[in-house]
Amino acid sequence: MDLWNLTLSIIFLLQTTVGILGNFSLIFYYLILYYRQCTLKPTDLILMHIMAANAFIILSVAVPQTVTAFGLKEFLNDFACRFLIYIQGISRSVSIGTTCLLSVCQAMTISPRESCWKDYKHRAAKYIGSSISILWVFSMLTNFISIMHSFISRNSKNVTRKRDYGYCTIFVRNEISDLLYAVLVVCPEVFLSVLIAWSSMSMIVILYRHKQRVQHIRSTHGSSKTSPDSRATQNILLLLSSFLFFYTLSSILRGCISLFGNHNWWLTNINRVISLCFPSFGHFVLRNP
Template identity: 30%
Template sequence: MDLCVTIKGVSFLLQTGMGILGNTVVLLAYAQIISVERKLLPVDMILCHLAFANLMLLLTRCVPQTMTVFGLPHLLNDGGCKVVIYAYRIGRALSVCITCMLSVFQAVTLAPAGPRLSDLKLMLPSLVIPTFAGLWFLNMAICIAAPFFSMAPRNGTVPAFTLNLGFCHVDFRDGLSYVINGVALSIRDFSFVALMLVSSSYILFLLHRHSRQVRNIRRSQGAGAETRAAKTVVTLVVLYVVFFGIDNVIWIYMLTVAKVSPVVADMRVFFSSFYAALSPYFIISSNKKVKAKLVCAVDQEQPSSVETKETKETKETKETKETNDK
């Protein structure tokens, strides 16, 4: 196998494996939290949904991409390509939308209470599920064109205006539909990124302006939790914007050429999926509830091994004592 292919395959394999593991751990941790508390805070509900969207993205894009790199062609037929590409587009869209939703909800939570804002703060928990539903319907409608242009790879040369994903082709057939699809997706993504940048900047402004007042007026654990959550949100937004910027620089380049090199497409996939693979580990390290569940799971394993060791030592001591008595 060629060295470049090996490096690319190992990179995709590590990214995919770490991303699936991290997001699965976050989802399992929140499942345990729900079983105990029966209710999640709005921020925790959004983080849980973000982990699900990222897991969906990794399973539908990085897994088949990794398998293709390692020489497993013809993974999907036309129908399979349509389903996988549609699911990937929705997962990727939900990742940016839910990250934006997270920053907006946290900005409203930290904003100074006013006559109208107080009512909105009280309504936040009840708005989470309807917002999820709205984002799902919005992105399912925007991404509906993807299945019509998706197909299994054909033998021969790749036609112009075709995104060669390796395991599937997205053939737009003409330049107009190719550009319209790219512009529509870019407008959606840039709109949500702009909104998350505005809300995150507002969060930073509030944290800078009211940090002392918050410490003096709200000495409870809840205020500290809000501050930690705000810092987590801002970091996730910065993380997303960095990889989003790299992704879209490559995407704009791809829109300007008729035939896209597979290497360029692979680079875009790698950087666009990096946020999905990295964000769960930041959630684990910064979220006390998730971290506590993982620590409890580890602690439950350790006593059993310690108990087995103590039982074995007690048995050996008892046998030695009986031997000495004889």
């Protein structure tokens, strides 16, 4: 094993270990919280589904990639490979969708009374559960259409490329499959990323204005302790920057790999590492949203 493969193996192993321990610990925490209270706050419910989606990403992406990085290759057949890719697509879509839902929900919650959200903020909590269910169903359908088209067209004469995942290889991706994948999967991811950016920036503006209003009150007490508004703003900024950086860059790389068949070893593995960063380490940010 050369130096680069050893480094890649260590990175995948670190992401797998941290991601499994972190996501499952938070899932168990919310399950215990639900067992004690028989209910969860809307944000807690969203966070639990984010952790569940991220855990599926770790299990379906990081685990096989770690095994492959340590030398075991091509251990899945065609059907198992496509099914694993299907799980990966669902998990990624739900992770992005629920993160967007969390950001919008928080923006509505802290919005002032005179804002346009005033008539919706109290009713929004009732639809959190159904919204999450719709996200799961929508992700299943869109990824199912994409994967089924590639599965049906695998014997087509137009199929001239193969996709090497390390743990398996599939012969797919004619032009129609690439366009279908971009429309059904990549475009919604970009749209949700833009919506997260908008709602998060709205929260930062609201918190900054609130801090300006009460700044003279805090200054009279002479306290140097960081205010709750400042800590909330820092958490939002950290969540925004980490999500947008890792997921947007990953979406761009996935789009390049999907649309341009001549991808190299570096582009593929960099995309794999980047796509696992937020699912593996995002729980550190989401622990205190």
